[in-house]
Amino acid sequence: MKKYKMGIIGCGWIAPFHAQALNRLRDRVEVLWAADPDQARAEAIAAMLADAEVEALADYRDGLARVDAVAxxxxxxxxxxxxxxxxRAGCHVLLEKPFALTLDEADDMIAEAQAQAKTLMVALPHRYRKSTQAFKAIIESGDYGKLFMLDGFMDEDNREYITGGWFVKKATLGGGVYFSASPHLIDVMLWIAGEVRTVSMVGARAGLPMEGEDTALSVIKFKSGVVGATRHTWFSPKPHRWYTMRAYCQRAVITLEIQPLGSLAVEGANCQFKSKITIGEAGQDERVVLESDEGLDLTEEARHFFDCLDSGARPQTDGAVARELMKVALDAYRDAEITGAN
Ligand SMILES: NC(=O)c1ccc[n+]([C@@H]2O[C@H](COP(=O)([O-])OP(=O)(O)OC[C@H]3O[C@@H](n4cnc5c(N)ncnc54)[C@H](O)[C@@H]3O)[C@@H](O)[C@H]2O)c1
Incomplete structure (x- = not known):
């Protein structure tokens, strides 16, 4: 196993989650620097990292030649x-979702990774969570009959998080909540139900100062015959459950719930979580089959990245998978533009 030298580019809200994960994988990685034009942010992330003497850079370009990979x-x-x-500087890349703003950009990035023979993985964390993997395995065991419907809901209050800057402009966010964050639901659905045949969405502007929608619902028909629905709001006055995915099989409803115990937007990487899977069958009380404190822990995602670098295997969430996911959102937006639904 090689120990990779790594740099972190961007030290905002999500960066402490990555720093925590990399700290847990010190046998696989040594972080040399953290870069952000906001010097205080770069210094804060550098200080969080367990490696000795992590440098805080104002410009990531000053560090690229020294590392094997970047986040x-x-x-x-x-x-x-x-x-x-x-x-182009010869780094493998672990890139936060969503992949890009347009399919042309996505194609460019896939082609460049191929040309440079470098690994390009998109961080889609839900697939790498142990409880999401357990949820998928229960469905695929066939013990509860055929899957026919997936129902995903994210109920969030992001009033403290989305106050301005790049989040509120379509040109920098790429759309609204559906483009930016509903992929956390759609990716799990694609992973379980396969390719999408049709998708349509509706959006609402409940109160965040965003050009795009802060609330979005969609319906999806998969080529496998499964149907799916997503509901997502960033403007919930009283979030009930952060992330819920229900799988309707012929003989049972299987439910995955991930619940922060505090305010995720405010507490960030310090927030504690509870995850749970329940199975409900006709005539029986719903039973809990998994309970854990797993939340937005990015350790398994990062471990997969390093495993792929070691073996040369394609990441589970490579450019092609992330492009497909982006295309679902862009197709849904196109449909909504025609019908006036967003
Ligand atoms: N996986 C998840 O659940 C999840 C959650 C939140 C955000 N994200 C993703 O993480 C990414 C960042 O989001 P965020 O919430 O941390 O945003 P943020 O605005 O809090 O942080 C972005 C950081 O990037 C920095 N930056 C801007 N230009 C830069 C440059 N040229 N070089 C280096 N740094 C630069 C900014 O100064 C800022 O500190 C986005 O892709 C977002 O979708 C993922």
Whole structure:
């Protein structure tokens, strides 16, 4: 196993989650620097990292030649240029979702990774969570009959998090909540139910100062015959459950719930969680089959990245998978534009 030298590009809200994960994988990685034009943010993340003498850089370009890989955690409109620059400098890339703003950008990034023979993985954390994997395994065991419907709901209050800056503009976010965050639901659905045949969405502006929608619902028909629905709000006055995914099989409803115990938007990586899977069958009380404190822990996602670097295997969430996911959201937006639903 090689120990990779790594840099972190972008030291905002999500960066402490990555720092925690990398700290847990010190046998696989040594972080040399953390970069952000906001010097205080770069210093804060550098100080969080367990490696000795992590440098805080104002410009990530000053560090690219010294590392094997980078984690890119920047606003969405910068995913394309920063990824291209890192790949061209010879770095493997772990890039936060969503992949890019357009399919042309996505194609460019996939082509550049191929041309440079570097690994490009998109961070879609739910697939790498143990409880999501257990949820999928229960469905696929066939013990409860055939899956026919998936129902996903994210109920969030992001009033403290989305107050301005790049989050509120379509040109920098890429759309609204459906483009930015509903992929956390849709990716799990694609992973379980396969390719999408049709998708349509409706959006609402409940109160965040965003150009795009802060609330979105969608319906999806998968080529496998499964139907799916997503509901997502960033403006919930009283979030009940942060993340819920229900799988309707012929003989049981299987439910995955992930619940922060405090305010995720405010507490960030310090927030504690509870995860649970329940199975409900006709005529029986719903029973809990898994309970854990797993939340937005990115350790398994990062471990997968390093495993792929070691073996040369394609990441589970490589450019092609992330492009497909992006296309679902863009197709849904196109449909909503025609019907006036967003
Ligand atoms: N997986 C998840 O659940 C999850 C949650 C939140 C955010 N994200 C993703 O993480 C990424 C960052 O989001 P965030 O919430 O941390 O945003 P943020 O605004 O809090 O942080 C972005 C940081 O990037 C920095 N930055 C801007 N230009 C830069 C540059 N040229 N070089 C280096 N740094 C630069 C900004 O100064 C800022 O500190 C986005 O892709 C977002 O979708 C993922």
């Amino acid at each position: 890119i955690l920047v606003p969405h409109h910068l995913h394309h240029p920063v990824t291209l620059e890192a790949l």
